[in-house]
Amino acid sequence: MYGLVNKAIQDLVCEKFGKDKWAEIKKLSNFEDDFFIGLQPYPDSLTYSLVHNASKVLGAESNIIMEAFGEYWILYTANEGYGEMLNLAGNSLPEFLNNLDMLHNRVNNIMPELVAPQFSTRNETPNSIELEYRSKREGMTPMVIGLIRGLGKRFNIEKIQITHIQEKNETNGCHIFKIEW
Amino acid sequence: MNIINNDIGDVFSFNKTIPILNYTTPYFLIIDSSNSIIEIGKNFINSIDGIKIGSSFEDFFIWESQLNTKETFKAERLLFFTSKNKKQRYKCTVLKIENESFIILANAVINSQYNLLDYKLSLNDFPKHDYIAEYVFLQQASTKGLEELKLFNQSLNNTNKELVLSKQMLVNANAILEKRVNERTNELVQKQIALEESLEKLFNIQKEMIQQEKMATLGLLIAGISHEINTPLGAINASCQTLIDTVKKDIISELNDLNFNDYKSAISLLSIVNYEKKYLTTREERELLSTISQQLNIKTPYVNETNFYSRKILEMGFSEIDPTLISFLELPNRRKIFSIASGFARLNRVLNTISIATSRATKVVKTLNNYSHGNLNGVLTTFNLKESFENTISLLSNKIKNGSNVNINIHDTILITGNQDELSQVWTNIINNALQASNNKCTIKIDYFLINNLYHSIIISNNGPAIPKDLLSKIFEPFFTTKQLGHGSGMGLDIVKKIIEKHSGKIHVESNEKATAFEIQIPLKVIKDE
Numbered sequence: 210m211y212g213l214v215n216k217a218i219q220d221l222v223c224e225k226f227g228k229d230k231w232a233e234i235k236k237l238s239n240f241e242d243d244f245f246i247g248l249q250p251y252p253d254s255l256t257y258s259l260v261h262n263a264s265k266v267l268g269a270e271s272n273i274i275m276e277a278f279g280e281y282w283i284l285y286t287a288n289e290g291y292g293e294m295l296n297l298a299g300n301s302l303p304e305f306l307n308n309l310d311m312l313h314n315r316v317n318n319i320m321p322e323l324v325a326p327q328f329s330t331r332n333e334t335p336n337s338i339e340l341e342y343r344s345k346r347e348g349m350t351p352m353v354i355g356l357i358r359g360l361g362k363r364f365n366i367e368k369i370q371i372t373h374i375q376e377k378n379e380t381n382g383c384h385i386f387k388i389e390w
Numbered sequence: 391m392n393i394i395n396n397d398i399g400d401v402f403s404f405n406k407t408i409p410i411l412n413y414t415t416p417y418f419l420i421i422d423s424s425n426s427i428i429e430i431g432k433n434f435i436n437s438i439d440g441i442k443i444g445s446s447f448e449d450f451f452i453w454e455s456q457l458n459t460k461e462t463f464k465a466e467r468l469l470f471f472t473s474k475n476k477k478q479r480y481k482c483t484v485l486k487i488e489n490e491s492f493i494i495l496a497n498a499v500i501n502s503q504y505n506l507l508d509y510k511l512s513l514n515d516f517p518k519h520d521y522i523a524e525y526v527f528l529q530q531a532s533t534k535g536l537e538e539l540k541l542f543n544q545s546l547n548n549t550n551k552e553l554v555l556s557k558q559m560l561v562n563a564n565a566i567l568e569k570r571v572n573e574r575t576n577e578l579v580q581k582q583i584a585l586e587e588s589l590e591k592l593f594n595i596q597k598e599m600i601q602q603e604k605m606a607t608l609g610l611l612i613a614g615i616s617h618e619i620n621t622p623l624g625a626i627n628a629s630c631q632t633l634i635d636t637v638k639k640d641i642i643s644e645l646n647d648l649n650f651n652d653y654k655s656a657i658s659l660l661s662i663v664n665y666e667k668k669y670l671t672t673r674e675e676r677e678l679l680s681t682i683s684q685q686l687n688i689k690t691p692y693v694n695e696t697n698f699y700s701r702k703i704l705e706m707g708f709s710e711i712d713p714t715l716i717s718f719l720e721l722p723n724r725r726k727i728f729s730i731a732s733g734f735a736r737l738n739r740v741l742n743t744i745s746i747a748t749s750r751a752t753k754v755v756k757t758l759n760n761y762s763h764g765n766l767n768g769v770l771t772t773f774n775l776k777e778s779f780e781n782t783i784s785l786l787s788n789k790i791k792n793g794s795n796v797n798i799n800i801h802d803t804i805l806i807t808g809n810q811d812e813l814s815q816v817w818t819n820i821i822n823n824a825l826q827a828s829n830n831k832c833t834i835k836i837d838y839f840l841i842n843n844l845y846h847s848i849i850i851s852n853n854g855p856a857i858p859k860d861l862l863s864k865i866f867e868p869f870f871t872t873k874q875l876g877h878g879s880g881m882g883l884d885i886v887k888k889i890i891e892k893h894s895g896k897i898h899v900e901s902n903e904k905a906t907a908f909e910i911q912i913p914l915k916v917i918k919d920e
């Protein structure tokens with residue numbers, strides 16, 4: 210994954226738990242550089258390792274960390290030069306969810322080696338929507354929940370409920386989340 | 391209105407195309423021949439305050455080519471213009487349309503200097519297919535990338551600075567270390583030198599101590615010996631005197647037995663006896679005896695017992711028949727007279743030998759005593775230096791007259807204070823050595839200088855053979871001698887040195903092929919030890 214993701218993890222940990230904790234996590238993950246370069250791809254294993262060790266060091270389950278990270282990602286990307294891109298993705302939660310692929314396509318213009326997830330929506334009502342999530346990676350669903358929660362906050366939705374209504378398997382090929390507000 | 395230039399021809403009617411233009415190129419302007427704006431794209435309306443149909447282009451914009459609109463439009467090309475408030479910048483192409491009018495197809499220039507906010511628009515105000523959004527994103531990504539690069543650079547710089555600093559520190563530490571090592575090495579070398587010096591000093595002190603110890607033992611030994619020798623010497627001296635007295639009496643009584651004429655003859659024979667008879671080997675004696683008896687046979691055939699008379703005559707110190715002896719041989723009582731005279735001569739010689747030997751022994755004992763007692767003893771007198779040398783020379787005149795000469799360059803008035811006997815011994819020793827070394831054939835010079843009104847400097851030099859370099863430092867050592875065993879006690883120059891030192895003086899020797907010189911320095915004021 211691109212360094213931007215790792216940078217965001219770093220920022221989240223430093224912001225919430227301090228630099229020392231981050232140094233510990235970094236060390237456990239055998240990462241020796243001072244920085245991540247946002248526009249450089251790093252092996253996925255590093256990102257997984259960072260999350261795994263963060264859970265160890267911070268004493269929280271990986272799921273919780275992934276979810277927190279998803280929520281943080283919305284704020285983080287807005288500040289890291291992708292604010293305009295987020296703005297263009299939509300003015301409401303449904304519009305935005307519909308434009309997630311477009312968003313990642315745009316990201317792809319800047320990050321040619323991006324392995325982006327794919328999203329589509331269905332069963333849209335004024336108070337709910339279902340989001341299909343397809344990914345080449347495993348174990349990112351908690352992050353998707355966090356991301357949606359973050360988007361809810363972005364659009365000032367006070368109460369949002371996210372239910373993982375379908376686990377991905379070989380026949381269906383995607384996770385489905387039902388989002389209600 | 392139709393576009394008339396290029397390949398576009400006059401296909402489009404602008405009234406119909408304005409909405410399309412607004413969608414595809416929201417930044418457009420149409421200007422008529424009098425330079426006033428006749429159509430405005432929606433993005434200009436939304437972002438340039440006060441712009442309206444009928445305004446002039448130059449009221450709101452400036453061409454970057456600094457030409458007026460007409461001139462600028464002469465050729466179709468890429469052009470840039472900015473808003474008068476300098477906040478917005480545009481790029482455009484200009485197309486000529488009917489009625490001498492132009493259409494300006496523009497787009498906002500977005501870069502770090504002109505960002506989206508300056509245009510009071512959002513990306514939503516651009517057509518979705520417009521690349522401006524991607525451009526903006528790339529721009530922002532690259533800005534972030536640059537920020538990262540800056541951070542990276544800073545961190546590199548810091549690391550570099552740290553490296554440079556630690557290198558400098560290393561270099562400094564190295565220099566300090568090197569300096570310390572050098573200092574330490576120097577210190578060690580200095581210490582080693584000091585150590586060697588003190589070792590040498592210690593060695594010398596040890597030598598000196600051994601020497602002193604030796605001298606102390608020697609002193610005790612000498613004291614003992616001199617006592618042991620002095621006693622018998624005294625006895626010998628005393629007995630010698632008694633012996634002389636007794637023998638004198640005997641001789642006188644024997645003389646008294648003679649008649650007057652014989653008495654007179656005996657006395658006159660005694661007067662010609664040569665007491666200084668040389669010591670002869672048996673062979674020499676035998677040869678002389680036969681010579682004398684032959685002469686007796688010829689000159690005094692009337693004398694019998696030639697063997698008896700030859701022996702007597704030899705004992706009397708003659709080696710031939712002296713004419714004076716003839717008259718005595720003619721005397722009737724000659725046997726008795728010759729017996730007495732030769733007996734007297736023999737006796738005298740023996741006594742003389744004893745006396746010389748004892749006085750020499752006494753002298754040696756005295757010298758040894760002086761030697762072992764390092765202080766200035768005897769009387770301190772002030773005497774004339776030149777005279778003192780002259781006395782020494784006259785004592786040695788026997789040797790000197792055999793082919794040497796002595797020049798004394800000392801002023802008549804120079805007085806020196808010291809033990810005159812001892813100092814005379816010094817002069818004698820040095821001059822005697824010179825004579826011996828040169829086989830009595832050399833020129834000896836005695837010079838005098840007064841140093842700082844504090845010291846007499848007496849230089850005794852000779853042109854005899856040089857003292858070999860390796861011996862030069864040893865000549866003042868006790869028992870040093872170049873003479874064959876038995877020919878010198880080796881006490882000469884050591885005694886000299888002791889005597890000079892007792893006078894708080896110094897002696898120093900230099901020698902080369904041309905000359906050998908002893909310089910003796912004696913203070914004007916000699917303080918006697920208590």
Ligand code: HEM
Binds near residue numbers: 213283292
């Ligand atoms: C401008 C905002 C965004 C940017 C720049 C961005 C960029 C990225 C990047 C760089 C990755 C890592 C993939 C790789 O490096 O190969 C990623 C993954 C992901 N993104 Fe986004 N993203 C953005 C917004 C969102 C939003 C709003 C969602 C909401 C659902 C989302 C969902 C995900 C998910 C679920 C993944 C996990 C990758 C996977 O499942 O394979 N992203 N994104």
